[in-house]
Amino acid sequence: MKVPLLDLKLQYAPLHNDVSEAMLRVAQSQVLVLGPETAKLEQTLAAYTDCAYAVGCSSGTDALLMALMALDIQPGDEVIMPTFSFFATAGVVARLHAKPVFVDSDPVSFNVDPEKIRQAITSKTKAIIPVHLFGQSSDMDAIMAIANEHNIPVIEDGAQALGTQYKDGRKSGSIGLMGCFSFYPTKNLGAFGDAGLVTTNDEQLYIKLKQMRNHGMEPRYYHKFVGGNFRIDEIQSAVLNAKYPHLENWHSGRQANAAYYTELLLQHGLATTTGCTEFTSTEKVLLPAEVHKTGGAKNHHIFNQYCIRVQKRDELRQFLASKEIGSEIYYPVPFHRQECFAYLGCNDADFPVANALADTVMALPIFPELQREQIEFVVQTIKEFISL
Ligand SMILES: Cc1ncc(COP(=O)(O)O)c(C=O)c1O
Structure with missing residues (x-):
């Protein structure tokens, strides 16, 4: 008997018709980037995560990067995170020339130890990124209490945790200021390539995130700030819409x-x-x-x-x-x-x-x-x- 770590073909087989139909719909429409499939995905996943807003983007890594850029994280700013996570959590901070500050983990949940976050806070701390590792929420009550005490924004790295709930039933991505998700094919909701999402309940941040994913552009060819190309393809949104049910x-x-x-x-x-x-x-x-x-x-x-x-x-x-x-x-x-x-x-x-x-x-x-x-x-x- 063979037991592979993951077999995506088994997931795909019963979805073949729905996914093919979704992809064909995009092909026939020739609306290929940020169109109706993305709007539908954003609406669906905002509701699913109990958030007011969701912004689709190019990957989970870019979701984190956009969230940090939306907070205007600057060189030298400190961002606290668990040392035990996937590289993206730290990589995005370093790419902005900010300082990743690593803290130890809780041996029971494998998630970040909130007390270690408290000890790592300095006057330069500009964000905290708890990671909901393996699909389990970090201890958000403890983390939010520390963050609120010091008025520091929290970005939830929910790349592995779409649909995860904290012990009191709150959805991951709805507790901090923003939540970041990945649709890399191996994730619980996987695209046919790279894709990601940022969630928030803050309207101003939502507007900024939408501009951020398209070079900070608003209106067309006018740029108040520097963003990037963090756009999501319609093919990916269509596949995700077909898989979501x-x-x-x-x-x-x-x-x-x-x-x-x-x-x-x-x-x-x-x-x-x-x-x-x-x-x-x-x-x-x-x-x-x-x-x-x-x-x-x-x-x-x-x-x-x-x-x-x-x-x-x-x-x-x-x-x-x-x-x-x-x-x-x-x-x-x-x-x-x-x-x-x-x-x-x-x-x-x-x-x-x-x-x-x-x-x-x-x-x-x-x-x-x-x-x-x-x-x-x-x-x-x-x-x-x-x-x-
Ligand atoms: C904890 C964590 N953060 C961020 C990411 C980055 O997501 P992506 O691969 O979609 O860029 C991942 C992906 O594995 C992850 O596991």
């Missing part, structure tokens, strides 16, 4: 798969609970939890990824690969250890949690079309490895 079903599939992994890993005695942060004789595999380290109500995790932690991670991945089971490491190198950020002079000892995560975390196949027998085979194979 299935999103909640896909989330249910991901959540059911996650629950089944957890149930089996517990049943096989590889762990005794979820959210454990230390390896012991009974906790051979550390299982993901749908809470933060401070506990409380469960988050609505959409499991863009199901990430476990294992001590002999690289050996286990090799063993799984030998049985044709896919896996991935998100992420092996935290920002403070990246060569391109050496100039920041970070102290490695300040990031014990992120370092431990980077050394032990690995993602298992979780896509909605995965079969129960495949999950059973993955768990069985992990058990076989651990008892070797």
Whole structure:
């Protein structure tokens, strides 16, 4: 039995007619950039994320860049973010010659530790970017309390978290000043290429973001500020509109798969609970939890990824690969250890949690079309490895 990390062909097969029809509609209209498909996508996803406004754009990376540019982030300004995330979160800040300020993570949720944000705030802090990693909301109450105390805007990096809800039911992207999303093909809602979205409830920002994605232009050929070409193609919007009606079903599939992994890993005695942060004789595999380290109500995790932690991670991945089971490491190198950020002079000892995560975390196949027998085979194979 083969278990790929992701098989997009299985998602595409039943959608073939709808997606083809959507793409043909765009081809026949020859409205190819920022047209009615994009307007529909923006309306749909603003409503879905409980936001007043949404602005489609060229990628999740550009969504973050546009959000920072809309806040007028300048060289030397500081922007706080978790050190354990995908590179884009930090890259956009550095590209504006602002200073990315990295903080450590919460070992239970893998998201940023709000207390570390508090400690990192200076008079130069101009934005905070919590990342809703793997499809689970960051601890937004704690983060917003700190941000509001210091009057610092929050940009939610929800690239992996469209439709995710914080524990109180609020949608990711609606809690901070702006939310940024990615439709890269591997995401829970994937385009046929690159695309992204910014959400906000602030009308002035909405107007600015729409201008920002088109060179800061308004009216035509008049530019009050410098933006970029962050436009979204109609083909991508049309594909996303065709796929959107299935999103909640896909989330249910991901959540059911996650629950089944957890149930089996517990049943096989590889762990005794979820959210454990230390390896012991009974906790051979550390299982993901749908809470933060401070506990409380469960988050609505959409499991863009199901990430476990294992001590002999690289050996286990090799063993799984030998049985044709896919896996991935998100992420092996935290920002403070990246060569391109050496100039920041970070102290490695300040990031014990992120370092431990980077050394032990690995993602298992979780896509909605995965079969129960495949999950059973993955768990069985992990058990076989651990008892070797
Ligand atoms: C946390 C995070 N932020 C930003 C991005 C960037 O999105 P994109 O690949 O669409 O540019 C990603 C994409 O993987 C991501 O995972």
